[in-house]
Amino acid sequence: FLPLMKIDGRFWLTKEGQSFLGAGRIELLERIDKTGSINAAAKEMKMSYKAAWERINGMNALADQPLIDRLTGGRGGGGTKLTPYARELIATFQRFNELHRQFIDRFAEAGHDPERLARILSRTFLTTSARNQLPATLLSIEEQGLNGLLTLSLTGSHTIQSIITLKSIRNMGLTIGCDLYAIIKSSDVTIVTVPPKSDEAMNALKGTIVRVESQDETDEITFALDLFTELIALMNHKDTAQLSEGMNAYTLISPKHIIIGL
Structure with missing residues (x-):
């Protein structure tokens, strides 16, 4: 009997058997969208530029379309922006994640009673x-x-x-x-x-x-x-x-x- 036990779960989208989108990757895309820079987004998330770029490459390899556009020159000296496809993916993930959280919250109605959880699932x-x-x-x-x-x-x-x-x-x-x-x-x-x-x-x-x-x-x-x-x-x-x-x-x-x- 575990009085402090809590039902929880993380939400991920996979593709071709590989991890595609999770909360951390979505946050990285959102910060790139906000800052216009992979380097700035990586610093905000306290990760290296290399780690951020590897995550982006991993997502791009599985995505049907590119997720970012690299900009060069101009008044701002270049930068990075999300593609419309990437923004659609973010919106889709957030909606699925919201439904997943509602599903987990329904599980939480059971507290630490597995029999009540079985009734809820039925x-x-x-x-x-x-x-x-x-x-x-x-x-x-x-x-x-x-x-x-x-x-x-x-x-x-x-x-x-x-x-x-x-x-x-x-x-x-x-x-x-x-x-x-x-x-x-x-x-x-x-x-x-x-x-x-x-x-x-x-x-x-x-x-x-x-x-x-x-x-x-x-x-x-x-x-x-x-x-x-x-x-x-x-x-x-x-x-x-x-x-x-x-x-x-x-x-x-x-x-x-x-x-x-x-």
């Missing part, structure tokens, strides 16, 4: 139009006529409740302790500044407004419940006049608007 990866897809654990099921009231524990310290039919609960095979997703449309999330009055029929969670982006009559609000969980809310501009970035606030979500996914 989930179907969801593709839905809902902006909010929150990993959760089912804590309890309370029967209410034809429906069931589910209490869910989110990653972090928050709990929320969802109402779905008992038939759906049986069809999905939901049991206490199972891992699932709470799926919430951004238009079903409301942000307010004043704590709501006690209302058992509404999820009310305290957090912080991270970002407010306006477009036409609609505001997109990024709301952090904690370090682990963020929600996206779409609200009419006239309802967000008192909201600003960095403000403590509350998110309101009806249990009837929380869909369950596996």
Whole structure:
């Protein structure tokens, strides 16, 4: 048992069985793009010019097109710039690396419990139009006529409740302790500044407004419940006049608007 064990992983792109692009090589290309010089980029990364040039040669040997153009003469006395192909490779790598990090973060939900990791790996990866897809654990099921009231524990310290039919609960095979997703449309999330009055029929969670982006009559609000969980809310501009970035606030979500996914 290793209480400090953490799941992690490095992302590399290979070609023809050889290492092609990794975080260090991408950083080198980005610094060349910024400085216009292989030598300056190498100094910023505390490596020798020879080592930097060997990395570039290794990438060029595997690439379908050249990655750099050498410039001579002119007012600046020459230099080096990236080709459009190199910039496309950087953008592609960064997108893949972002998805890889999200994949690793999903693994991290398991902590040091390999059985929970096995359950997470057995989930179907969801593709839905809902902006909010929150990993959760089912804590309890309370029967209410034809429906069931589910209490869910989110990653972090928050709990929320969802109402779905008992038939759906049986069809999905939901049991206490199972891992699932709470799926919430951004238009079903409301942000307010004043704590709501006690209302058992509404999820009310305290957090912080991270970002407010306006477009036409609609505001997109990024709301952090904690370090682990963020929600996206779409609200009419006239309802967000008192909201600003960095403000403590509350998110309101009806249990009837929380869909369950596996």
